[in-house]
Structure formats: structure tokens, C-alpha cells
Amino acid sequence: MTGLSPAEQAPTSALRAQPSDGSVETAVLGMPSASGLPTASGTFTASGIPPAGDRASADGLALAGGPARAGGSTVPVSPAPARIVQPSDALAELIAGNRRFVSGRPQHGHEVSAAAAASGGQLPHAVVLGCIDSRVPLEAIFDQTFGSICVIRSGGHVVDRAVLGSVGFAVAALKVPLIMVLGHVRCGAVDATVKALRSGERPDGDVGYLVDEIAPAVQAVGVDDPDVVAKAMRAHVARTVRRLRDVTGVPGAIAAGRVATAGAVYDLDTGWVDLLA
Numbered sequence: 001m002t003g004l005s006p007a008e009q010a011p012t013s014a015l016r017a018q019p020s021d022g023s024v025e026t027a028v029l030g031m032p033s034a035s036g037l038p039t040a041s042g043t044f045t046a047s048g049i050p051p052a053g054d055r056a057s058a059d060g061l062a063l064a065g066g067p068a069r070a071g072g073s074t075v076p077v078s079p080a081p082a083r084i085v086q087p088s089d090a091l092a093e094l095i096a097g098n099r100r101f102v103s104g105r106p107q108h109g110h111e112v113s114a115a116a117a118a119s120g121g122q123l124p125h126a127v128v129l130g131c132i133d134s135r136v137p138l139e140a141i142f143d144q145t146f147g148s149i150c151v152i153r154s155g156g157h158v159v160d161r162a163v164l165g166s167v168g169f170a171v172a173a174l175k176v177p178l179i180m181v182l183g184h185v186r187c188g189a190v191d192a193t194v195k196a197l198r199s200g201e202r203p204d205g206d207v208g209y210l211v212d213e214i215a216p217a218v219q220a221v222g223v224d225d226p227d228v229v230a231k232a233m234r235a236h237v238a239r240t241v242r243r244l245r246d247v248t249g250v251p252g253a254i255a256a257g258r259v260a261t262a263g264a265v266y267d268l269d270t271g272w273v274d275l276l277a
């Protein structure tokens with residue numbers, strides 16, 4: 001992809017939002033405005049957001065059972081998004097998508113036509129590791145369509161070899177420019193880890209593995225801290241980001257400026273994603 005000026009090619013450090021007051025609005029304001037998003041091909045702009053009525057009608061057609069097919073063949077009605085190559089553009093798109101989600105004006109739904117449009121191949125612009133929490137559907141909160149982001153989820157976004165290999169595959173084979181770890185407030189896995197450390201009663205078996213992996217972040221904050229769950233979540237996200245930066249192939253991609261990482265926390269109540277400083 002060409003056409004980006006040096007000024008638009010933000011260094012990795014610029015992807016980290018300024019420390020915020022807890023609201024994502026602050027973090028978002030630290031990013032390019034919706035109207036000022038990079039205009040490189042594949043980067044969505046605010047002006048490209050379809051009116052809600054259009055989406056509603058598309059949903060209705062899909063539910064009616066046949067709109068995506070005409071004459072027996074699938075007819076994509078919307079083009080698959082073009083490639084986003086720059087890490088800064090990828091993060092800007094996720095932040096813009098979260099803004100669209102929060103504002104109630106998502107650009108993407110779950111129309112089968114969008115699935116068909118992306119079926120020929122994938123050009124995802126991020127791999128996002130999040131928690132299994134059912135209240136944190138990653139494609140929805142970032143307003144991303146089919147083929148846009150690779151999603152990995154585990155309890156408390158705990159990493160194991162499968163997660164590491166998946167991140168490595170996304171970077172090496174799918175050429176994603178952004179690796180994001182997204183935690184969320186009131187995470188049950190972090191809360192369970194705090195309880196386990198306070199009581200000394202570690203859950204048995206495989207669930208205990210989650211506790212073991214989250215425990216260092218809780219211990220770093222201190223189990224007696226009155227705000228330990230929230231603080232430990234952010235520490236756990238930061239630790240997870242650091243771990244993913246060591247995945248095979250990733251350090252070289254980061255050094256070459258092809259890949260950047262970001263950590264963030266999702267607010268269940270407001271829908272905002274707060275980038276960690």
C-alpha cells in the first residue's frame with residue numbers, strides 16, 4: 001500500500017494512548033479524529049457509515065432468507081474491506097470502530113452478504129486476544145466485519161501455546177499489522193485469582209491453570225489493595241502484551257515497523273475501549 005506520508009506512519013510508541021482518566025473518550029481523542037483518519041485504501045471513514053435504516057433493511061432481508069442469493073448464486077452486495085498495512089492505521093480503525101459501536105452507529109452487521117464478500121480470502125488488520133466473557137464480543141465492540149480481525153479468546157485472556165501459535169500464525173501467514181490484548185472490567189477470572197490468593201485455595205485442575213497465569217499480576221498489585229481486581233486486570237493485560245511481543249517472528253516484525261502491539265480494557269457499562277498507556 002502506498003500513499004501514506006511519513007507523518008501518517010506513526011511510530012509504535014505513538015500507538016499507545018495517553019494516560020486517560022478512565023474514560024476511553026480521552027484515549028480516542030488522542031487518536032486521529034474520525035474525520036481525520038488516514039484515508040489510505042481500506043481505512044474506514046466516518047462518512048462511510050451507512051444510515052441505520054440501511055442496516056435494518058439488510059438485516060430484514062437476511063432474516064427473510066434469500067436476499068444474499070439471486071438465481072442460485074451468492075451476490076455480494078458490499079465489497080470486502082481492503083488491506084490495512086500500517087500498524088497505526090489498524091489501531092485507528094479499531095478505535096474508530098469502537099466509537100461507532102458506542103455511538104450506536106455501527107457500520108457492520110452480521111449480514112450474509114458481508115460474509116460472502118469476504119469469502120474469497122482474508123486480509124485481517126489485527127489479531128485481538130480477549131476474554132471468553134460473553135459480554136465482550138470483539139467483532140461487535142470494535143465494529144468489525146467478516147475478514148477484518150482474527151479473534152482469540154480464553155478465560156482472562158490467558159496465554160498458552162495454542163494462543164502463542166495463533167498469534168504467530170496471524171503475523172507470519174496473515175500479515176496482521178496489529179496485535180491487541182483486550183481485558184475488561186470486572187473479569188471473573190481475575191476476581192477468582194484474587195479470591196484464590198486471599199484464601200490460599202487454588203482451583204483444581206485446568207481452571208487452576210488460569211489462576212496460576214493471572215496470579216503474578218495480582219501479586220504485583222498486592223492482594224490487599226482495595227482496588228486489586230481493576231489494577232490487576234490492567235497489569236495482566238500489560239504482562240500479556242509483553243508475552244505476545246516475544247512470539248516467534250514477532251520481535252523482527254516489530255523492529256521492522258510492520259507490527260505494533262496494544263493493550264486495552266473494555267468497560268462493560270459504557271462500551272468504551274480504554275487503551276493502556
Ligand SMILES: [Zn+2]
Pocket residue numbers: 131132133155156157184186187188189190
Ligand atoms: Zn473476563
